[in-house]
Amino acid sequence: DTAVSQTPKYLVTQMGNDKSIKCEQNLGHDTMYWYKQDSKKFLKIMFSYNNKELIINETVPNRFSPKSPDKAHLNLHINSLELGDSAVYFCASSQDTGHGVIQHFGDGTRLSIL
Amino acid sequence: SQKIEQNSEALNIQEGKTATLTCNYTNYSPAYLQWYRQDPGRGPVFLLLIRENEKEKRKERLKVTFDTTLKQSLFHITASQPADSATYLCALTGGGNKLTFGTGTQLKVEL
Numbered sequence: 570d571t572a573v574s575q576t577p578k579y580l581v582t583q584m585g586n587d588k589s590i591k592c593e594q595n596l597g598h599d600t601m602y603w604y605k606q607d608s609k610k611f612l613k614i615m616f617s618y619n620n621k622e623l624i625i626n627e628t629v630p631n632r633f634s635p636k637s638p639d640k641a642h643l644n645l646h647i648n649s650l651e652l653g654d655s656a657v658y659f660c661a662s663s664q665d666t667g668h669g670v671i672q673h674f675g676d677g678t679r680l681s682i683l
Numbered sequence: 684s685q686k687i688e689q690n691s692e693a694l695n696i697q698e699g700k701t702a703t704l705t706c707n708y709t710n711y712s713p714a715y716l717q718w719y720r721q722d723p724g725r726g727p728v729f730l731l732l733i734r735e736n737e738k739e740k741r742k743e744r745l746k747v748t749f750d751t752t753l754k755q756s757l758f759h760i761t762a763s764q765p766a767d768s769a770t771y772l773c774a775l776t777g778g779g780n781k782l783t784f785g786t787g788t789q790l791k792v793e794l
Contacts, residue, residue, distance in 0.1 A: 625781055671732060
């Protein structure tokens with residue numbers, strides 16, 4: 570039973586398009602995250618939501634907009650895609666205990682911009 | 684600015700030996716340090732967490748040390764096996780929700 574699932578797994582699209590990535594967790598966690606992993610494998614936090622409220626918003630272009638309809642879902646919408654957006658995007662979740670926030674990751678969405 | 688560095692080069696060791704991976708940080712006072720494993724095409728998987736007031740933590744063949752004076756953590760895998768081959772990431776947090784990851788070290792265990 571997949572704990573954190575992302576769709577789609579692969580996304581190939583043209584520059585300038587708008588696309589969305591969906592994430593769902595069945596762990597009952599309060600907090601969800603989006604990370605970007607670039608070609609050098611560096612994993613960087615983008616956003617975090619706690620009980621549907623935005624709590625972390627790193628320096629990310631405003632073409633990226635997260636949306637959390639409920640605490641089990643966190644989607645990422647990207648407008649006007651650019652070549653530099655090509656990366657693997659990971660969703661994660663954690664129980665908001667404040668004790669080190671161990672995170673559970675999905676298997677990523679590989680976004681390729683042509 | 685905050686910086687977390689891990690061995691940038693891949694680490695190749697022989698099966699049965701102990702693998703030691705390093706995580707160094709600067710301009711940071713983490714309350715917790717974590718280690719994750721990432722396999723190709725998969726998301727990171729949590730392995731161990733150590734608190735700032737703990738010197739060492741063990742779990743089966745894994746051992747983590749945390750030296751806040753040296754600003755360094757060492758991650759050991761004893762009796763390594765080819766199945767241990769993966770990229771290992773260290774991550775730090777000050778106690779809030781934000782985890783900052785290191786650059787990762789690729790480990791290859793050869794027969």
